Amino acid sequence: EPEVTQTPSHQVTQMGQEVILRCVPISNHLYFYWYRQILGQKVEFLVSFYNNEISEKSEIFDDQFSVERPDGSNFTLKIRSTKLEDSAMYFCASSDRTLGGETQYFGPGTRLLVL
Amino acid sequence: AQSVTQPDIHITVSEGASLELRCNYSYGATPYLFWYVQSPGQGLQLLLKYFSGDTLVQGIKGFEAEFKRSQSSFNLRKPSVHWSDAAEYFCAVGAYTAGKSTFGDGTTLTVKP
Numbered sequence: 001e002p003e004v005t006q007t008p009s010h011q012v013t014q015m016g017q018e019v020i021l022r023c024v025p026i027s028n029h030l031y032f033y034w035y036r037q038i039l040g041q042k043v044e045f046l047v048s049f050y051n052n053e054i055s056e057k058s059e060i061f062d063d064q065f066s067v068e069r070p071d072g073s074n075f076t077l078k079i080r081s082t083k084l085e086d087s088a089m090y091f092c093a094s095s096d097r098t099l100g101g102e103t104q105y106f107g108p109g110t111r112l113l114v115l
Numbered sequence: 116a117q118s119v120t121q122p123d124i125h126i127t128v129s130e131g132a133s134l135e136l137r138c139n140y141s142y143g144a145t146p147y148l149f150w151y152v153q154s155p156g157q158g159l160q161l162l163l164k165y166f167s168g169d170t171l172v173q174g175i176k177g178f179e180a181e182f183k184r185s186q187s188s189f190n191l192r193k194p195s196v197h198w199s200d201a202a203e204y205f206c207a208v209g210a211y212t213a214g215k216s217t218f219g220d221g222t223t224l225t226v227k228p
Contacts, residue, residue, distance in 0.1 A: 033215065035216075041220075042218045042221055043205060045217065048215055058215075091158060102209060104209070106151075106160075106161075108157065108158035111156075
């Protein structure tokens with residue numbers, strides 16, 4: 001069964017550094033998402049992406065964040081200058097939004113720790 | 116705006132007992148509803164979903180959920196819990212046009228032997 005993959009599984013970085021989290025969505029999917037989950041808290045929507053542009057973003061997704069689909073398979077989340085509060089699990093998801101409704105398939109996540 | 120409430124932060128049941136996890140949602144139109152399970156340190160696994168049609172939906176691992184529009188609820192049930200069901204359970208609501216899913220705070224399930 002096709003699945004969403006994410007790399008790396010864990011990343012430790014220093015405050016102020018840039019990080020890029022990578023995702024490979026399911027191959028025929030057209031809609032892509034990033035969510036984050038701070039330890040012990042609920043999953044929060046960050047951004048949705050379709051047709052090479054952002055469809056919607058939350059208030060969390062400020063100017064420090066950016067997304068890109070650099071080629072036909074990868075979908076990346078960049079945090080330009082990380083802060084301590086960016087420490088979280090970041091989930092990528094993709095969907096094909098069929099007529100039957102949308103099901104988002106989540107990747108295993110990247111655990112980011114900012115020191 | 117869409118929102119989800121999971122009233123129970125933590126539930127403990129004995130192995131073999133029945134389980135019901137509550138979920139209430141707020142959404143202006145017909146919602147798309149989901150239940151996910153998350154084991155410690157793991158990603159989100161979709162248990163089941165409701166888009167339309169039969170209000171009782173069956174999912175994986177023996178779970179089912181019932182959509183009740185009048186109560187704005189989508190409670191998750193399982194007739195007999197196994198120790199491996201211990202995990203965090205998230206209810207989520209989505210919208211066809213908006214795309215994003217809004218998650219509840221989650222319910223932690225502990226299973227006693």
